[in-house]
Amino acid sequence: MKPASPKPIKAAHAPPRARATGYPEPFAARVKGREKRPLGDLFGLQNFGVNLTRLAPGAHSSLRHAHTKQDEFIYILEGYPTLVTDAGETRLEPGMCAGFKAGTGDAHHLQNRTESDVLYLEVGDRTAGDAASYPDDDLQAVLGTDGRWRYLRKDGSAY
Amino acid sequence: MKPASPKPIKAAHAPPRARATGYPEPFAARVKGREKRPLGDLFGLQNFGVNLTRLAPGAHSSLRHAHTKQDEFIYILEGYPTLVTDAGETRLEPGMCAGFKAGTGDAHHLQNRTESDVLYLEVGDRTAGDAASYPDDDLQAVLGTDGRWRYLRKDGSAY
Secondary structure: OOOOOOOOOOOHHOOOOOOOOOOOOOOHHOOEEEEEOHHHHHHOOOOOOEEEEEEEOEEOOOOEEEOOOOOOOOOEOOOOOOEEOOOOOEEEEOOOOEOOOOOOOOEEEOOOOOOOOEEEEEEOOOOOEEEOOOOOOOOEEEEEOOOOEEEEOOOEOOO | OOOOOOOOOOOOOOOOOOOOOOOOOOOHHHOOOEEEOOOHHHHOOEEEEEEEEEOOOOOOOOOOOEOOOOEEEEEEEOOOEEEEEEEEEEOOOOOOOEEEEEOOOEEEEOOOOOOOOEEEEEEOEEEEEEEEEEOOOOEEEOOOOOEEEEEEOOOOEEE
16 A cells, blocks of 8 residues: 555645754844745655745845856745846735746846735755855855755855 | 746636646546646746635546645635545635655545635646656556657557
C-alpha cells in the first residue's frame, strides 16, 4: 500500500517558517514583520517552493535582489504592496501578479508602505547553482549544495 | 541597456491559452468550460508555469492523472471544487491549497459540481522526461522534447 498524499489544508493554517531570515544584520531588520508559511513543502514538493507570505506595515519582502537561476512569481491576495525594480515603482493590488525571470539582473522586492497587512503567494524554483545579487546593499548570496543560502559581502568576506 | 522586465498585470486580464486542450475526444469534452490563463509565460518564466484557471459549473480541471516528474500545486481563489484523489473526495474552499508530488502515482483532479464558477491558481514545473498516467481512462501522456504532450492509448496506439 502506498502512503496517502497529504490532505489539502487552509493555507493560513500552515505553520510559519521556523527561521525568519538568513540575512545577517543590519539587513535582517528590514524584513522584520515578514512571515512566510511554506505551503509546497507540506506536500513534499521538491521542484519548486510556494509560500504564503504576510508583510506587516513597514516590512519588506526581502532586500532588493535578482537571481541567476531561479524564476520567481508573486500573486497578491490582500493589500497594496509597492513593487520596486530597476524600472521604478509600481503599486500592486489584490489579483495582480508579477514574474521575475532568472538571469535578467533586474532586482526586485516588495515594500509594504501602507497601514494594513499585505498577503501574497510567492513561487520560486530550486535550480542548483543559484546565486543572488543585491544592487543596493553590500551583499551577495550563494546557494550551497546543501540547499542553504550563504551571505557574503561583495568582496567575498563573511559577515 | 538591458530590456525592461514585463510590468505586473491583473491576472484576470491575462489572455486565455490559445489551445483549450490537447486531449483527444472523448476526453476533451470533460474539460469543456475550463479556461486557463497562463501567467508565468507572460513574464518569460521557464522553470515553472502558473495558470489562473476558471472552471464553469460541470467542468473538470483535467482527467484524473498523476505525473512522474512534475510537482503540482493549487490554491483556490473562488468557489468550491471537489478534489478527487486515490484517497477519495475532498470539498475545497477559497484559501485552501493542495500539492501533488511527482512520482507518487496518486492521481488527482478537480471537479466543479456546483452552480458557480471555480477560480484557482495552478503551478507546475517543467522537468524534462515527464509522463502522466490516467487510472480511470484508456490514456497515457508523454512530454516530448519539444515541450508538447503526446496522448496515446494505454497499449501505445494513437488516438
